[in-house]
Structures are given as structure tokens and as C-alpha cells.
Amino acid sequence: MEQQVVIAGGGPVGLWLAAELRLSGVSVTVVEERVDIDQRSKALTIHPRTIEILASRGAHKPFLAEGLPIPGGHFAMLDDRLDFRALETPFPYTLALPQARTEELLEEHALALGVTIVRGHRVTGFSEHAESVTVHVEGLDESYELQAAFIIGCDGSRSTVRTAAGIDFVGTPSTVLGWLGDVTLDRPPHPGFSTFGPRGGVMVAPLPGGQYRVVGVSPDSLTTEWPGDLTLEELRAKTVAITGEDFGMRNPVWLSRFGNATRLAAQYRRGRVLLAGDAAHQHFPAGGVGMNVGIQDAHNLGWKLASTLRGWGPDHLLDTYHAERHPIGAQLIEHSRAQTALMTGFTPEGIDLRSLFSKMLATQPALNKALSERLTALAVSYPAPDRSAHSLTGSHAPDLAFTGSEKRLFSRLRPDSYLLLDLTAGALACRTRPGLAVHTATLDRPPAAWASVRATVVRPDGHVAWAGSDEDDTVLSAAVDRALAATHRTAAR
Template identity: 40%
Template structure:
């Protein structure tokens, strides 16, 4: 084999996945058809949950702002603005971080851990046998000619027009684009900030300063026909659309780059087919809303990486990998639902005004704000792990464990710092020596940590749990109160069979 895993696509999803695979001990090659990164800003930040995932791996300082990135407490759902902090730990994500910077951070992290990134390499073919064989074989066009590469698994992180998805024969059902919208990084202009967007009679616009002399704009004119994926767009077109909506003439400026997007909504029918898997835009495309696309891809990678690494290194069986589709497909379906709904509200023009008014009224209720903030921040995700033994009704089970301060034998730490190594964590909050004994057969796969939660609301957070088993992606797989009932079942399911002896 040339590698355990070949990842196609060096965007945020593929690079995050490469780093996760290396943390789990898998050999990985990343292929990207572009000779160099585009350097374009595109996505300008990420959701609260994606930010947590970066924090779980100790990556936030690499963004150059320490462990605290700029976030906004006020977000929106379909342009209806409200305070996200009504939900514990929620905010409207990290703002003002160009996608090019996110990619650079993740590329450095992945290569620091031994991932190989090969650029100018385009996947041309996929050999038969990936459905029932013991490997995949891909034909790759490289700067030095065409060659064959073999790996245990192939993961397509190559965007909405994914070559891997097409070669694997995976259906991509959904709805066609109905309109075109523009985005650009414009120069030489002094624009009024419109951070969360402004709906006007002829469409919607957003504007935010990126750096000295450069603004990101998004222009969504009503009535703009859908465009072919092969079309191009010029700054002149963007300027005309901006003036049509705002009445402002920006034609005297310029642009570092311009592009367009649509409201097409599609989801792969299968996230795993044989030895081929999909993640990020290759698995789901939708209207951009609140940075959810990039963030969902990062979460796909965080869910898949540790599982795939455990399988290819022999620590776990194939059944663990099957949970990738069963967990992330429903999340993707809900993502498409919320982005379509937001598009109807934000871009529906006068016809959508009654709906906007109703949503505005509803956001005066704390329960509604919490619900909508959970959807957009991705903090409401709860995986179904209830077939494990233990307290299936515990409110933490299947949910992510937030960042909580802890005091242990080695001093002060927190729940995210414990996940930096990419292993599971059995957090013992009551000094139960039996837990360490019960988990001894999973040493090296699960770290047992005895600590005291120092947060003032610890009783509310842990809801009676004296121990929690946290997966490498930060989601709780088991809770216990005073014993280890069901712990061995949960450990075996998520971390493989116990070591003999």
C-alpha cells in the first residue's frame, strides 16, 4: 500500500481529516489537483462547535490570537438577529478568519504530524473492487505523469463536484439551483459594514472589512437566474448587482477575486460505499449561511478521523466505521433543512415578510432563541449511542462535553486539553479506583483521568454523573454514577476489543 488512507482534497475538511488520521496512527496521503492553494478568503470563520473542535486539538493558538478568537454574541437565523449566548457556550462563531488562513493552519498541523500533501495531482479513475476488496486503487495524474496509488480506504473531500463521489457511483439527490449570488473581496472602496446582512427590496447584501483596504461583500439580487457551474463572473457584474440593490456605485473599485454561488441543496445518499467515504461538500452542499459549510466539513472529519484510524491500524472493527454514516448523515440532513429555511426567510423578498415577522416574534422567547442558536452553532448535535449499556436517559449521553475547568493530580487543566492527543478520555470525577481497573485493557486508547470539576455549575452540567467516557471527537459515549456498569460495553464499541492479558 502507498498509504492506509488517501484523502482527495486539501481544503479544510481534507486537511482536518489528515491531521486526525495521523493522530490515530494512520499513514495518509492528501491529493489536490491545484498546484498551489488559491489564497482566497472564501469562508470567513467557523461556528461555535467547529471552534471547539479546533480547541480540542490545541489549534486555536495557531490562528495567531491565542486561545481566544474574536466571536460575536449576536447571530441570526435567516437574517433575524438575536443573542446566541442564551445557550450555554454558544456564540455566532469565530469571525474574520479567511479560509486561506484556516487551510494554512490545518496544513501545517497535518504535515507536522507526518501527513503527505501532494499538489497538482488529479484523481482520474477508481478501479473496480472497492466495494468488496481489501483496498482501493486510484489512477492519478501527477506533474510527472499518470500513476496508480493503492490504499486501504479513499476519502473524497473534493467539494460539491466531487470526482471521488462520481467515480464511486454515489447518488447526490437534492434540489437544483434557483438563483445566483455573488461574493467578492473588493478593494479601493469605503463601504458601510453590514456584518449580518441587510435585506432590501431588490435583494440582500453583506459587507465586512477583511484588512486595510479590502472588504468582503456578498450580493444576493432577487431574480438572478441560476448559472452553470462552468460560468465565470466579473467584477462589473457584481458592481451592477450591488448598485441595483443598494443604490451605491462601487464600479470605481476593484476586486482581488470574484465568484458566485447558488442555493442548490444536495446530500450524498451514502457517506460510505465499500472502501470509499465522503466528507464535507462532497457529501452535502447548501446555501451558505453562518459559515456552516466549512464547519460541518470540519465536524465530519473529526467524527470520521479517529474511527478510520482505529480501523486501519487494527484497533477496531469495521462496525465502528459504519457509525460515521449513521451519525453524520442525519446531521447533514438537518443542515440542509436549516439552510433552506434560512434562504426562504432571508432571500424570499416581500413574500417572506410575514414569515420574518413571525420568527422575529418567536425569538422573544428564551426557548426559541436557545433552539435556533443550537441549530446554527451546531451545539445541539446529539448522536445516538443509546444501545450501549448504562444510563441511556442521561442528558450528556451523545452530546459534546463543553470546555470545563478541572483540577487533578497534575494541577489545573480542562476537558478540551485532555483531548489534545486524540484519544478517548474516561473522566473520573469521584476518585473511583474501580474505573481505572475496568479500563486497563484499553490503555493507550483511552486515558483515565481523575479530576474535580471546578465550574460553579458542575452539578447541573454533569447531572449526577460521577464518571463520563468521552470519545476523541468530544462526544460522551457513557456516563456512570458510583460504578462501572456498562463501561466495558461502551469501551469495546468505541475503542475496539480489550487487549488480552
């Protein structure tokens, strides 16, 4: 059977995207070069918006069961931390879970939906045609081709797909080398330990199995020269220089350096080629946002690509993927660079800047909340089509509660349809069409911004496509029809 979509890369981004496509009935093959999941977990943090995304597909419970909830996060290793407890979400915390386990859970989710995952094979290139793509794959014993409608590069910062498509990856080279070690600590510090001074900064985070991640930067991190592979002796020496002790460090399972090379793909879509995750953006891993932004890329792309292939999405819909997510990639780069500057402020001036900013976070709740919403992606809002649009348009909808129902909004979202919420107690005429589900209800204790809303169209990814508050049912009904004319193809292909 011809595969409609081939995804290069079977990490968290590729796996979530594949699952989204399968939920909409699209056939998918994921080609992953690694034979086994890499047990060296680059990412440890799942942010609140990502948990919401998992919850919108009913896939969040295993992550909640295994992840360690942490009610805050750090910004540039400042002494005063971000407080997530005031965030407007059912999940006001991050989950600490090694990327290897995240991948295992996402792979189980994808396989249960019928995704084909081919391990030990790699995409080497492709040939694009008017109506299809021929994907070239190198297997364990032979090379072969897959036919697809689209190919998606989820294959990391050195993306073969991006390179083959000729998409520029614009940015700056690495000038900072952070370091980390996953080790056993006989005398671990208190939870959430972090320290920073003229000699550098160190954070320590617990890992499953009694291990700890020791991660830091130091003045000698400011280099463009590769100093060689990190050793346990070097990690110990750096940690002692900064903290005064080594915490009984021994038995390393992973030692690594990481740079601040920063790049953004010029295009997230070129014809039948699309990019997501690290293939689209590369940055210093500050705040644990990388994997999360990649999964959010996939969540934006999945339903748009599926609705295009299924024939009910309008022609321009797939182009909105770049229009919406490229600016988010640029924001990611901005705050990663800002954190990098603060994390390498070893001079007296840098120390004072850090101290000032840290005190502001501790004493100004509005600033703390604004940064928390940005770091966790809860602040992401896509541009409205025009100035007359409702203020909620483009924002992501909260997990609204409905009177007399235990099911909240997230559990009603589907990847294969928009959701029309009729909040008029049934005054709107019933509408049926492909790619649309309708729910008539009243809101239970709605947030202030939603108190006057009488109808809304929510996208499959949970963002508001349209909202209306007009008290005249006839006017409101006409506005709903105009909204659906913009979100859906007027006639099936």
C-alpha cells in the same frame, strides 16, 4: 511504504482529516489538484464548535490570534441577529478568517505531523479490492498508482471519488443565484452592515488588507439561467439599487455567483470509500456553515478510521460514521433551504414573514439560543444506543474544569483513545487497554447536567459514549466494563 489512507482533496476538510489520522499513527497522503492554495476565500467563518474541535487538539491558538471574533451571526439576513454570547462554550463567537488563511494554518498543522501533501496532482479513479484500494493519480508529468487501505473523497461537490464509487448525489438543481464581490470600499458602511427589502438584500463584511466582501441576492437572482460572469458594474448597480449607494466600490479581486443546488450523498461510506465535506453535501452558503460541517465530518471520521486500522476499534465502528453524520447533512440542507426561502422573500408576504421572524428572534431568547446552537453545531447530539442510556449520551462534552488542575477536558482529549473520567475519587478499579486513557478527578463547578455524574467515557471527538450516576461503586464499575466492551474490540487483530 504503502500508504494506509489516501485523501483526495487538500482543502480544510481533507487537511484536518489527514492530521487526525496522523495523530493516531496512520500514514496519509493528500492528493490536491491545485498547485497553490486558492486565495479566493469562499468561507470566512469559523464557528464555535469548530474552534472547540481545534482546541481539543491544541491547534486553536493561531486561529484565535488571527481571526476576528464576532459575538453573533445572521440567520437569513434578518435584521435581528443571533446572539452567541449566551452559548455554553469557551468560544461564544465566530472567528472571521479567510478560508485561504485557514487552509494555510491547517496545512502547517498537517505537515508538522508528517502528512504527505502532493500538490498539482489529482485522483482520477480507483480500483477496490478485498483488503485494499488502488488509487489512480494523474501527476504533472506522469500517471501513477497509490496503494491504500481506504480512499476518502474530500474533493468537493463534483467529487471524482464519489462518482467513481457510484454513490448517488440526490437533491435539487439551482434556482437562485446569489452574487458576491471582494472589493475595496472607499466609504464602507458600519461593521455588521446588512439590509433587506423588495429590491433585494446586501451584506458587507470586512476582509484582511482593507478589502470588503459585498454579498447579496435580488429578485433577478431567482433564475435557472446563467446570466454570464459577474462584473464590477453589475455588482455596483445591484448594490446601489438595494442600498442607495456603492460605498466607493473599486478594485475587485474576486467576483462570483453562487447557486442553491442542494444535494446529499446517499452513502457516506461504501466499502473502502468514504466521503466528507462538500463531496457529501452541497447547499446554499447561508450562515457560513459549510466548511464547519465538513471539518466536523472529518473529526467524526478520523478517530473511527484510525481505530479500525490500529485494531482496537470494533468492526461496526466505521459504519457509525454514516449513521451519525448523514442526518447532520440532512439537517444542514433543511436549515439552508429554510434560510434561502427567507432570503428570497421579496414579496410583501415574504417581507412580513421576515419581519415577524426577526422580531421573534429579538424578543424570545430561547428561540435565539436554539437557532444559535443549531447553526454553530453546539446542539449536535448523536443517537444513544438504547433508551436506558444516560441523558448525556451522544451529546458533546463541555470543556469541564477539574478541581486543583489548570488542564480542562478539551486539553485531555486524544484522537487515539477514549477518555474514561473517574469522578468517584478513585473508587473505580484501574483499567488499561489500547485506545483508552483514564483520568481520576473531581469536577469544579460542573454544569447542572453533569452534577450527579460519577463516571463517563468520552469519545476522541469529544462526544459522550457513556455516562453513569449510580451511587453504588460496584454497580457503577460493572457499568463501566459494559461500556468499554461496546467501545473497544475485545481482542486485538
